[in-house]
Amino acid sequence: MLVAALVHRRVLQREPGACFYRAGVNLLTTAEEIDCLGEESSGEAEFVLLMREDGWWVGAGSDHTDRKVEAYSISVSKQLCPKPVAPVLWRLEEVAGHWDRIEILSEVEEDGAWVTYQRGTVAAMRDPRDLLRVYEEAGHRLAPGLLMFGGTLPVIGSLRPRRNFRFQLHDPVREETIAHRYTVRWLPA
Template sequence: MPAQVVFDALFTTREGAERDRVTVRKVIVGGWTGRDRAALQHHIDELAKIGVQPPSKTPLFYRVGVSRLSTADTIEALGEGSSGEVEYVLLNHKGRIWVGAGSDHTDRVVEHMGISVAKQLCDKPVATEFWPLDEVEGHWDKLRIRSHIKENGAEVVYQDGGVAGLISPRELLAKLAEEGGALEEGVLMFGGTCGAIGGVRPSPRFRFELLDPVLNRTIAHAYDVVPVPVVG
């Protein structure tokens, strides 16, 4: 049987909410998806400070093993040098495209050696609630992504930005098609992130949100990060 991840999700529309089982067979991470060139360069620069080489082109599409997708409230990560990134996600479920939220958790120690390897090393937590893309496209640029981390015993804002700074879902899907890919049934794709306030850094806990101020609703998830000792 091909690799897949199955979980129960809440699909929320203006008319109400309905639970359904989701089967994800492929995970794609859209990288360097900034629409705002200045903000994109800021993200490239902040990663360069920790040794990450700039991308060959933008955007780029990375594949990670579908088994890395997680809805758990705790993940394990090698060592203590990984960190989360809040992103909007797109999911094709039963022929309809849905929007959700996830964290492109990445190993920052390995990232300077190769982004694809660094992404593959970490689980990718996602929230289990989704909205129809067609319900939010009309006010897409008003949506926000936000994350919090735990520092010195307190929760602090780590990221806070509008999705207006990122390539829109339709444009991102068009870019994916140019690369020969498609958001087929059972494919989930991460759509990009915003810069970290105070720089990229690890945290034992990561909380992330996708906020829709027009329809007054929020998708949220949080998870703890348990370090796995590095030995040898």
């Protein structure tokens, strides 16, 4: 998959504006194992939008972020960790009519059991078409190769770094799921 730009958005629908954070294309991965410096990073499930020559596609990703660095610079924190994405995509037009029903879920492994970390529907976030409009109105160009993370749901409980993280988008209308999981190798800081 050719990706020309990677953009993160961390703003929920209820907020008036959108903040876009750029991150390097080299951070995208479909790997099931990623390396992160230290033990202060965690994932967060998001829908992702990919513009290809044949239109817009939607998938699932994790905006894995260094939380210690995020406390003083969101922009810097976005550059420090790989961004796992599932290797499966849906055409946006196939889910646009029932977009608000798409479910998003993430889980972390704690003491050998999977625990729900985030759960909800994408209705809690900005609609992809609105997100793209805002991005373009901010002076950014929409072009094939653009991949954008669409924002995230609040975590259940507190942010907590865990080695094993899994996430999914589920379409209850078409009974289809995009899922991915990964393990974090914490490198000594």
